[in-house]
Amino acid sequence: MSGPYDWFLMPHVLDVRCPSCRGCARFEHVEVVRIARKIDLDWFRESAWFEVRFFRRRHVGESHWGALYFAGLSGPPTTTIRDLPVGYTPDQWAHRRTWERSHDLDLGSLTCACGVRSKHTLDWPSDAYFQLEHRLEVLWAFHREHAAMLREHIAGTDRRPRRSRYGALMRRIPSTFLEAKARTTVVRKLDRLLRA
Numbered sequence: 789m790s791g792p793y794d795w796f797l798m799p800h801v802l803d804v805r806c807p808s809c810r811g812c813a814r815f816e817h818v819e820v821v822r823i824a825r826k827i828d829l830d831w832f833r834e835s836a837w838f839e840v841r842f843f844r845r846r847h848v849g850e851s852h853w854g855a856l857y858f859a860g861l862s863g864p865p866t867t868t869i870r871d872l873p874v875g876y877t878p879d880q881w882a883h884r885r886t887w888e889r890s891h892d893l894d895l896g897s898l899t900c901a902c903g904v905r906s907k908h909t910l911d912w913p914s915d916a917y918f919q920l921e922h923r924l925e926v927l928w929a930f931h932r933e934h935a936a937m938l939r940e941h942i943a944g945t946d947r948r949p950r951r952s953r954y955g956a957l958m959r960r961i962p963s964t965f966l967e968a969k970a971r972t973t974v975v976r977k978l979d980r981l982l983r984a
């Protein structure tokens with residue numbers, strides 16, 4: 789499935805459909821820090837908090853080992869990670885304030901109230917929990933807050949131009965969803981998702 793509107797960056801945490809109970813689950817992106825010295829590899833391999841991977845890039849000099857941290861499974865890095873080898877600090881695995889990620893991986897964790905806790909490869913926007921179809925077009929939202937913004941925008945109660953990161957996405961909502969005759973149906977579908 790392809791999205792109705794393009795996106796370039798996404799938040800670190802998303803609402804996704806749980807593969808087990810079909811309810812609303814939480815996806816959180818992984819963060820990766822380059823392991824500069826081979827001598828440190830064993831520490832990361834033996835640590836319960838990290839997964840170690842080799843990243844092969846196009847040029848030999850760009851290939852490197854990386855330590856993957858899944859905050860969704862282990863908790864915030866700054867309160868969880870202890871006793872790192874010299875040269876590393878826990879905040880290196882913290883999400884950036886912007887939506888940029890340390891590595892362009894579609895990998896993260898999936899946790900759900902039903903008990904699911906696993907690593908998960910994101911398939912976006914197929915995985916989106918907040919998504920609805922209208923006249924063969926799909927509208928999706930990153931998470932509940934974004935879905936609520938879409939709802940207000942489409943219902944016409946708040947069409948102020950937004951200066952937030954969501955502003956660009958709001959301006960690109962396909963016209964199918966904004967037409968007067970579609971409004972009632974689309975808002976009702978969004979309300980049903982938001983109530984769940």
Ligand SMILES: [Zn+2]
Nearest residue numbers: 806809900902
């Ligand atoms: Zn679930």
